[in-house]
Amino acid sequence: MVCSHIENATLNPPSALTQVHKEECTQCFDNQDGPEGIDVCLTCFNGGCVNKDRHHALTHSQLTGHPLAVNIRRITVTNPNKRNNENAPPQKITKIAIVMENEEPTYEFVTTVRCYACSAEESKAATPKLNAIVDAVMNSLSSAKQSEVKAWEEVITPCEHTLCLTQEEPKQLQGQDLAHCADCELNQNLWLCLACGNLGCGRKQYDGSGGNNHAIEHFEKTGHGVNVKLGTITAEGTADIYCYSCDDARVDADLATHLANWGINVAQQQKTEKSMTELQLEQNMKFDFSMTTEDGKQLEPKFGAGYTGLKNLGNSCYMASVLQSVFHMEQFQLRYNQQLSDHALTCIADPATCWHCQLHKLADGLLSGRYSQPLTNDDGVQYQDGIAPGMFKALVGKNHQEFSTMRQQDAFEFFQFLCKTIQQKEHATKNDPTNVFDFVTEQRLQCGKCKKVRYQRDKTSCISVEVPARPKENTENEYEAVDFTECLDVFVRDETLDGYQCPNCNEKTIAQRSVKFSTFPEILVVNPRRFAFVNWVPQKLNIPINFPQGPVQLDKYMGTGQQPGEELLPEESAGSSSCSEPSFSQNDIDQLKAMGFSENRCKRALLNTGHNGADIAMNWMFEHMEDPDIDDPLPTDNIAAASITSKSGPTADQISTLQEMGFTAQQAKKALHETNNDTERALDWLFSHPDDNREMSEQAANDTTTPEVIGGKLKPAVFDEFVLML
Ligand SMILES: [Zn+2]
Ligand SMILES: [Zn+2]
Ligand SMILES: [Zn+2]
Ligand SMILES: [Zn+2]
Ligand SMILES: [Zn+2]
Ligand SMILES: [Zn+2]
Ligand SMILES: [Zn+2]
Ligand SMILES: [Zn+2]
Structure with a gap:
């Protein structure tokens, strides 16, 4: 029977831009393949489950007053000829996701219209008008497909100019050739012409910033269109490439070869020959391999609560490893699984774009065990469905350009981005699980002449440590294993500061500086740096790290604070011009410049990280490369900086x-x-x-006497578990 809600409904079909959540509930991982299917709201196209405990569709209807939904259930119709298919892939490959395409499963969809205002139990007959909307829902691109397509579209394509690039005679560009534009003194935003090796500065921006147009003028004179931006070249053979002929961003599949023509060597050339699909395939294979340990033992597949796998969404393993790690932590479980378990009952935001909805969805998906039931495939191999974090990835991508693509990303960068976002979302709730990472460092600085000291304490949430690289003899990119504690030894060691402007001696002296722990976090996040810059290109170093078996005591890395007999250096008076010029360590600047950063950027990074050495400054640099003011002139002194503000x-x-x-x-x-x-x-x-x-x-x-509140942990600092985010 047609009810009044259906009779009087004034509904519009979804437009091409509408997100239609017809495959999966927006608040849990129940999907159209489950026995009950999912309900898609016919007013706003939110997807909700019909499960008795979670009933997200019912709650949606109650909170929004949207009465009508269509229940969609997908049934797999197995192809009886599948096993006899001559083109069946070899058994090895049957376990990987891409098998889907070979088996070509066919689906049938069962749809039922429901009215939550009357009774969700009975299915309703629909008017022709309503049927048209149901058809539009069925024919629309699902939200998952939509964001997938968008993500792949972010992948830039080659053009005839990159594909048919002709290069002039090879020549080795010298360091100084790469130091500044061939036509002016600019040393940033430089574009290398792949045809002739000319280096020109970028476009002038409307606000007068940017370059002096020398790269585009070179193109107008010579017709050489394909340029690569210095400083963006990666060891994987990718870089920012711009074709002035097309006036668009491009990729160059032969970039490594083209760069080699000008003496710039990219570490792993073979990778550049692989397409995105091949890379994806490779990752699936890797997953397959990793089911076997180094000594050849088959790893047991795990099932149930806490053992739910995340599906790979085109190079998203960086995201999977970070999410698995953080949801393994008790504090994240408490916040997102327990405390937010009733969030859906009151959330009036769009669940697909609500961080709390999506973080609870992930926690519930990973920890409930509902999506980790043992299934057996035709070859008798046990597997689980796992969950696809597509909705979460789309939400993350909205806020971060890089993470919206299908490209490979750095797990540590993603971890930092995730923590920063969580801090923002949880600041008002005072329930921020990332607090467990917080601690305070103590920087000690001692003038070599007057021996006076300064202690400075800074809040932070991770350390980045250098891993000593000791190449093995007669090997290429093979290194001796390093103990984890050795990395910490390197982190806390004394560093010599040449040319320190001592406010007590009033002259440049040599100072010693070290960074130690003032407090310890509950969970210490360590980013081991295993790469070296070779010829502008960061190269990965395969240095194995040995983690201690059992608990490790970090007490010896704790700072002591001011000791009896130590005299403090006077505070630098902010106003006086003689002291206000920050004293940069030439060592640090040289070290950063050697990585290809401009002096201005090096100084900005050192300034913004409180002159804590090149390591910390470099981390800052990687995070702030895209800042619009990264190349602005530095304030000459504090007064200048203050006066800009006060205007x-x-x-x-x-x-x-x-x-x-x-x-x-x-x-x-x-x-x-x-x-x-x-x-x-x-x-x-x-x-x-x-x-x-x-x-x-x-x-x-x-500062040195204030009782500590951040990072509650003092001595004994015992850490007893290691979680690796690969
Ligand atoms: Zn649900
Ligand atoms: Zn709705
Ligand atoms: Zn009704
Ligand atoms: Zn120029
Ligand atoms: Zn050229
Ligand atoms: Zn082109
Ligand atoms: Zn919500
Ligand atoms: Zn001094």
């Missing part, structure tokens, strides 16, 4: 934005003041200065 105060809008995140107006104003009224940076500033409450100088004076 125009923050807008009420900016203050209220920060207040919405749970900060006081006072804190917001201070943060905006410190960051030149840049809301984004102010937010960063607030998170890195959690206890700052206006009286900066007073706090600094008390």
